[in-house]
Amino acid sequence: MNGAQGEACPHCGWPDGAEPFQVVSRHGTAAGHTVWTRCACGSLQVRVADACGMRVLSRGGRG
Numbered sequence: 001m002n003g004a005q006g007e008a009c010p011h012c013g014w015p016d017g018a019e020p021f022q023v024v025s026r027h028g029t030a031a032g033h034t035v036w037t038r039c040a041c042g043s044l045q046v047r048v049a050d051a052c053g054m055r056v057l058s059r060g061g062r063g
Contacts, residue, residue, distance in 0.1 A: 007056070009039045009040075009041060009043055009059065010059075011039070011041045011043050011061070011062050012039060012040055012041035012043075014039050014040045014041065016055065016056045020035070020037035020038070020039075020045070020047070021037070021038060021039055021040040022037060022038040023035060023036075023037050024036040024037060024038055024044070031048075031050045031051075032048060032049045032050030032051065033048070033049040033050075034046065034047070034048055034049075035047040035048070035049055035054070039059070041062050042062045043059050043060055043061060043062055044059065044060040045058070045059040045060075046058045046059070
């Protein structure tokens with residue numbers, strides 16, 4: 001599932017534009033960072049942080 005600023009977790013409604021509930025890991029890339037986060041409901045998310053900001057690329061079900 002793709003996400004963008006202004007959207008929210010479909011499981012609990014935590015806004016994608018808010019600070020991640022928990023950062024699991026962060027990895028540098030040529031364009032910025034890939035950030036694995038966990039939502040307040042436990043859903044694992046993959047976010048990309050680059051010159052355009054931070055956005056959710058993919059998310060799993062509730063953990």
